[in-house]
Amino acid sequence: MIENLSYAEFIPCYDRPDTLFYCDPPYYDCESDYGEGLFAKCDFETLVQLMRQASGKVLLSINDKPAVREIFTGLTQKPVTVTYSVAEKSPAQFGKRERPANPTC
Template sequence: MSQAARFNVTKLLPLIEDIRERLSGVTIEALGWRVFLDRYDRPGMLVYLDPPYDGTEHFYGRDAFVREDFVAIAERLQRMRGRFILSINDHPAVRAIFDGFAIEAVSTTYTAARAGASRVGELIITPLERG
């Protein structure tokens, strides 16, 4: 028994027009974090960083991201002219590396794992408020 398609071709053109308008001022680039920050860091800018979680660096390919990159990110963020939000797993080594920043611990649920949903600790790292 065949079923009618859920795709409605008559709604496609308005949808594409809406997407075109929303993305008209957007630039999409594939850059490493260093190049991106060097190119776009400026006052008034907000950057969200989501590096590999501590202990998962090898998931991204050999030498694509190494443990020392966490230290390099922290050093570069100290020089940020704009603002940033960085999220990463809660681990003592991560807390030590980002000690000079505001760190907020949160609990979240990971649902993408094959083992099912699990509660984990995550850190939200931002610049310290300048007084």
Template sequence: MNLLRIKEDLSDAHLRLSRAVVEHLDWAECIRRYDREGTLFYLDPPYWGTAGYGCDFTLEEYYRMGELARTGQGQFAISVNDTPEMRDAFKGLTLQTTLIRYTVGQQATEPRGELIITNR
């Protein structure tokens, strides 16, 4: 952050966000409200079986997410950890796998599987 450019940076951010809408809704309600042709949803839910998110996100939520992605009008891109439960929850959608190294603090983990899920 360059404090000498803060005024310009804030002005740029204001222009980029001037047409943005920020909602405080349940994720599924937000999808129902905005689901239409031409909408792109990027969903990055808590990774299944991990701790530290501070919210209760049950396995049923992933199945609900998969159903909305299968039946929605918009385009969906979802990233989750690659586990048998996630593969089952998002069955019928396009699943691509990749390896990713997570960084916690300055420590990098061993590469782990991640799913990139799309409905088109």
């Protein structure tokens, strides 16, 4: 089955005690990085309410900022240190897509 639902529809629809939701919204203060109007700051409040109401478990991936910690107050928060592989590249290579000189397809 393929679904095309927003998180606000998807979570209530599939919420069960044995469900694990992995949520990866845009980073806080980067809401428009995936397109205008797709996710706004107010969506974080909607998401946290759905997380609090969920009978299943929810794992959230988001940047660690004071505002984020405030929004998700009352939920278990475990910061994780990560290294972004993109950050290891030079600024000139960031976002660059390489293609073979003679593509075969």
